[in-house]
Amino acid sequence: MGRLEGPPAEGVRELYPFLYEGRADLEAVLAEACRSTEEKAAEIVRLRWQVAEASADALMECAGEMALRFASGGRLFAFGNGGSSTDAQEVATAFLHPPCGLSLPALSLTSDVAVVTALSNDVGFDVVFARQLAALGRHGDIAVGLSTSGGSANVVRAFEEATRRGMLTIGLAGDEGGRLAELDLLDYLFVIPSSSVHRIQEAQTTVYHVLWELTQHALGAVPAP
């Protein structure tokens, strides 16, 4: 633990004594904040093991299928909304520009703001991913869609389009899987059994990282962690 160099923030402390003067209730808030962090760290550890137990076989099989598609010239398309759009971007860059192993073709359908806003403005937000798959996707490609609720209409529409085009479809959802669980058209659906959006996103991150790692294994490009 080092201390900052430079002037102490007397001004801030004078303005906000309730946040700094060690009032009993503030101490209690700090203690509660620490306890909350410890609880959340334990919660995500438990949740990851639950996912490992429930999905290890499906993850291996799914990665094997992804490797087959890539080996035959398939490409990966990832999509999601909000925080899940950043995961879609992470999935794409993990496959395209990995820290080790093979570089594989992958694209996030959330990265082209011109296309996303044009489709939203002219047609509707529900088609932003489906229309891109209709233009870019082909038989043998891979569609990875993320939705914490499992209910995002544009993700559902994208999977319907991906299925029509003969793509491998992989969904990541949370809680009980929402509409994605009712679809009955996905090749693989990984549902994170939690009601917390944050914990679901954290465990989904693990799911796609493990899928990436196992795909590299299946392609014989064993990454050295």
Add this chain to the structure above:
Amino acid sequence: MSVTSTMQVAVSEAFARRDRAARALAEDSGRIARACQDMAVRFRHGGKLIVFGNGGGGTDAAHIAVEFMHPVIVGKRALPAIALSNDAATVSGVGNRDGLAETFAHQVHRWADPADMALGISRDGRCENVLRGLEMAKTLGLFTFALAGGDGGPLARSPAADHVLTVASDDPAVVKEIHVTAYHVLWELVHVFYEQPGPPGDATPGGTSGEAAR
């Protein structure tokens, strides 16, 4: 070993690797709480959060910005945040003309107010432009925070970051996963401190709190 059994080893090993790093996050609960306390004060002063990172770290920057701008929990106040790495035109433009090391520093220089906060993400602590961005932020009087990994690299040793949270793993995928939990907790605790009763943040922005910890 058959392909199936090597895959089984790979999947168990992958989950075990995450377990160790995730448990260690609890040890940082004190410094996370203090950083959130400082950030809540800054937000009360009207400060905004400026986030940046490269590659996958750029997706985390975008995630953090949307977390604050559009909270998942209904009723939580939207707090101002921007992700510098989202501006592909400026990042590639500055990178092309002045070098990649200058990208975030350039953007911070133009965007930052003294009450703001800068959060830099680098999974190995070795991103020069993240370090330069934090140095620029520090010079301008911002609160600075770094999310790092591995041994923390030059980022963890630099005085430019008031707080550094280093995930002790050399696997960038694992580092990212712990970072996601860390910034989810960060967002939640900032709101806990922000909602404590007290005077409104209507005064002149001050300096840093001096509660440095790394």
